[in-house]
Amino acid sequence: MAIKTIGKHCKGCGVCVTFCPKQVLGLDALGKITIVDESKCITCKQCEMRCPDYAIFVEKK
Amino acid sequence: MEKLIEKYYRPRLPHIWCPGCGNGIVTSSIIKAIDKLGLDQDKTVIVSGIGCSSRASGYLNFDTVHSLHGRALPVATGIKLADPELNVIVITGDGDGTAIGGNHFIHTARRNINLTVILFNNNIYGMTGGQYSPLTPTDSKATTAPYGTLERAFDIAELAKAAGATYVARGTAFHANMLVDVIAKGISHDGFSLIEAVTQCPIYFGRQNKKGDASTMLKTQRDHAVTVEAAKKLSPEQLEGKFKIGVLHQSEAPEYTKQYQGIIDRAQKGAK
Amino acid sequence: MAKVLLLQGNQACAEGAIAAGVTFFAGYPITPSTEIAEIMAKRLPEVGGKFIQMEDEIAGIGAIVGASLTGKKVLTATSGPGFSLKQEFIGYATIAEVPIVIANVQRVGPSTGQPTAPAQGDMMQARWGTHGDHPVIALTPASVPECFTLTIKAYELSEKYRMPVLLMLDEIIGHMREKIEIPDYDTIEKPVRKGPRVGPSEFKAYEPDSDGVPPMADFGTGYRYHVTGLVHDETGFPNGSAAATEKLLKRLHDKVERDIDKITMYEEYKLDDAEIAIVTYGGTARSAYAAIDMAREEGIKVGMFRLISVWPFPEKEIAQLAEKVKVIVVPELNYGQMVGEVKKAAEGKVPVKPMSKYDSEPISPKELLAFVKNL
Ligand SMILES: Cc1ncc(C[n+]2csc(CCOP(=O)(O)OP(=O)(O)O)c2C)c(N)n1
Numbered sequence: 147m148a149i150k151t152i153g154k155h156c157k158g159c160g161v162c163v164t165f166c167p168k169q170v171l172g173l174d175a176l177g178k179i180t181i182v183d184e185s186k187c188i189t190c191k192q193c194e195m196r197c198p199d200y201a202i203f204v205e206k207k
Numbered sequence: 208m209e210k211l212i213e214k215y216y217r218p219r220l221p222h223i224w225c226p227g228c229g230n231g232i233v234t235s236s237i238i239k240a241i242d243k244l245g246l247d248q249d250k251t252v253i254v255s256g257i258g259c260s261s262r263a264s265g266y267l268n269f270d271t272v273h274s275l276h277g278r279a280l281p282v283a284t285g286i287k288l289a290d291p292e293l294n295v296i297v298i299t300g301d302g303d304g305t306a307i308g309g310n311h312f313i314h315t316a317r318r319n320i321n322l323t324v325i326l327f328n329n330n331i332y333g334m335t336g337g338q339y340s341p342l343t344p345t346d347s348k349a350t351t352a353p354y355g356t357l358e359r360a361f362d363i364a365e366l367a368k369a370a371g372a373t374y375v376a377r378g379t380a381f382h383a384n385m386l387v388d389v390i391a392k393g394i395s396h397d398g399f400s401l402i403e404a405v406t407q408c409p410i411y412f413g414r415q416n417k418k419g420d421a422s423t424m425l426k427t428q429r430d431h432a433v434t435v436e437a438a439k440k441l442s443p444e445q446l447e448g449k450f451k452i453g454v455l456h457q458s459e460a461p462e463y464t465k466q467y468q469g470i471i472d473r474a475q476k477g478a479k
Numbered sequence: 480m481a482k483v484l485l486l487q488g489n490q491a492c493a494e495g496a497i498a499a500g501v502t503f504f505a506g507y508p509i510t511p512s513t514e515i516a517e518i519m520a521k522r523l524p525e526v527g528g529k530f531i532q533m534e535d536e537i538a539g540i541g542a543i544v545g546a547s548l549t550g551k552k553v554l555t556a557t558s559g560p561g562f563s564l565k566q567e568f569i570g571y572a573t574i575a576e577v578p579i580v581i582a583n584v585q586r587v588g589p590s591t592g593q594p595t596a597p598a599q600g601d602m603m604q605a606r607w608g609t610h611g612d613h614p615v616i617a618l619t620p621a622s623v624p625e626c627f628t629l630t631i632k633a634y635e636l637s638e639k640y641r642m643p644v645l646l647m648l649d650e651i652i653g654h655m656r657e658k659i660e661i662p663d664y665d666t667i668e669k670p671v672r673k674g675p676r677v678g679p680s681e682f683k684a685y686e687p688d689s690d691g692v693p694p695m696a697d698f699g700t701g702y703r704y705h706v707t708g709l710v711h712d713e714t715g716f717p718n719g720s721a722a723a724t725e726k727l728l729k730r731l732h733d734k735v736e737r738d739i740d741k742i743t744m745y746e747e748y749k750l751d752d753a754e755i756a757i758v759t760y761g762g763t764a765r766s767a768y769a770a771i772d773m774a775r776e777e778g779i780k781v782g783m784f785r786l787i788s789v790w791p792f793p794e795k796e797i798a799q800l801a802e803k804v805k806v807i808v809v810p811e812l813n814y815g816q817m818v819g820e821v822k823k824a825a826e827g828k829v830p831v832k833p834m835s836k837y838d839s840e841p842i843s844p845k846e847l848l849a850f851v852k853n854l
Contacts, residue, residue: 159227164422198231281538285545474524
């Protein structure tokens with residue numbers, strides 16, 4: 147499993163953080179997407195589906 | 208999704224939409240529906256009007272037209288009738304599609320020409336900064352309704368149905384997978400299809416009306432939407448304040464461009 | 480086989496469109512242009528083309544813009560009120576460079592005015608009706624045969640320069656019946672659109688050739704390009720910079736201005752020795768021929784410079800005319816429109832006299848003769 151984020155696309159709306167069921171994601175000091183704890187990810191892909199900015203993608207291994 | 212972006216988006220990201228705007232989600236639902244159906248990318252045309260939502264056409268890797276405010280449907284009608292082999296998908300906003308473009312909307316539905324219209328309903332004029340639209344709920348605040356709107360909103364699905372649309376569906380940015388499904392069904396449908404995509408505008412609608420941030424507005428969509436199936440089991444009281452999502456109407460009627468081919472055949476035989 | 484027919488101007492315009500290879504018409508009925516729509520409704524399916532009556536004039540021009548993008552030659556027809564409604568899309572087709580032809584059979588305005596009476600009151604709307612700076616090509620036929628040939632010419636120009644071309648008829652010309660010899664349509668050269676010479680990967684949708692005109696790909700052929708009314712660069716995508724704005728607007732004007740001599744069309748009638756020049760166009764020119772013949776019989780040296788293309792305005796030719804004659808008379812069925820352009824071009828070298836008529840009646844040869852004699 148791998149989470150890929152694209153900082154250039156992220157506008158920091160926080161939707162991915164809200165809808166992540168396992169608190170994998172957060173926003174950094176600049177308000178952009180950051181991965182807090184990748185090991186908790188269950189690849190539900192809620193973040194990928196809900197990101198309005200195409201800034202986060204989750205790959206199943 | 209990353210592969211879909213590579214295939215179906217032009218290398219023009221990030222897009223212009225505000226943080227938390229649902230337009231990106233609705234746009235990706237359209238792309239997923241196109242991919243699911245395996246439409247020929249070279250034979251698919253996307254036509255939009257003017258507005259935030261209508262900017263979607265510029266990001267998508269097809270033949271695309273960013274037309275005039277309210278006029279996507281006439282342009283799309285011209286393209287489809289001139290070359291019925293093309294799949295023509297229309298992207299419009301609530302103001303674009305139902306205010307300035309309202310007359311085109313009912314007449315295009317009436318003709319039952321095979322177009323798929325995805326109407327991004329954010330309940331407001333986004334591009335011009337938050338004026339009320341025909342889909343703004345009564346009593347909402349807007350920059351041109353500082354005391355609240357007096358007007359009643361259209362039920363755009365009922366309007367489409369009454370005007371003769373043969374496929375009418377509603378989805379939301381929250382129910383993104385379902386939105387893909389109802390868009391795909393609309394594209395497959397042979398006739399005029401309307402899909403109302405409820406989407407959040409946290410900046411120009413949300414702020415003025417204290418609807419919370421994008422996440423909160425998505426949760427509101429979740430909490431107020433009832434699937435057509437579930438709605439059947441609910442009483443009118445239980446449905447108060449809710450809206451239905453899913454396929455709301457589907458019927459069969461002759462499709463315009465096919466009928467026109469019949470006219471050509473008759474004219475060429477010299478018959479009247 | 481060529482044939483000789485008795486046709487109305489509106490009919491000749493519709494037949495000219497068919498002869499030019501038009502396969503798509505969309506419009507909304509309005510007197511005195513309606514016959515064009517009616518004829519297209521019957522004729523187009525016969526040649527495998529499409530006709531659609533839209534919900535209004537805006538939708539009519541919108542639909543032809545869409546159809547043109549698929550590679551079709553397209554027409555819409557209207558009159559005053561409808562011409563006003565079409566203005567926004569005329570600007571769109573200009574900036575997005577979509578070839579379209581619009582026939583406007585002029586009637587008395589403003590507003591509903593006099594629906595069945597002739598006027599030439601939309602000449603300035605043809606020039607400046609849509610907002611913003613833009614080039615315009617407009618032609619004014621003065622006979623039924625010319626309705627046919629100028630309609631074909633309109634397609635040559637709109638395809639060549641990728642822009643709207645306006646056919647400015649008036650009720651006199653639209654409804655007048657005249658003998659016309661119509662050639663076999665197979666013998667008529669169909670105007671062609673310049674297509675891309677490179678494959679989709681190298682194609683830049685708005686990169687002009689040396690003539691200032693970008694080759695145009697048909698939708699559905701794999702070029703996948705973007706069409707917008709926003710200021711754009713040669714990629715076709717919006718570009719809000721000052722440089723891109725200036726570059727685009729300049730190119731749109733230049734592609735027409737550099738070819739103004741090729742676009743300009745006019746007729747000189749008994750002008751060689753003339754001391755009085757009548758500058759006119761369209762239906763009013765009909766009376767001018769007769770008035771000139773009558774005046775000549777009385778020994779008055781008068782001739783006509785008939786504008787066939789009115790926009791871009793033939794400034795150079797009018798300036799030369801002003802060097803030659805003693806006075807210029809500009810009869811037209813309006814409160815005075817093209818006369819202003821003539822004055823500008825004449826630059827005070829000779830008096831330029833308007834003969835404006837706006838009572839819904841045509842200018843008769845006798846009236847014009849009297850005007851000339853009273854100078
Ligand atoms: C003829 C015309 N009138 C007004 C405008 C200004 N205008 C641009 S977009 C817009 C409203 C857009 O609202 P909507 O269609 O709901 O789309 P959104 O921006 O919310 O996606 C308006 C009024 C225009 N471009 N053209």
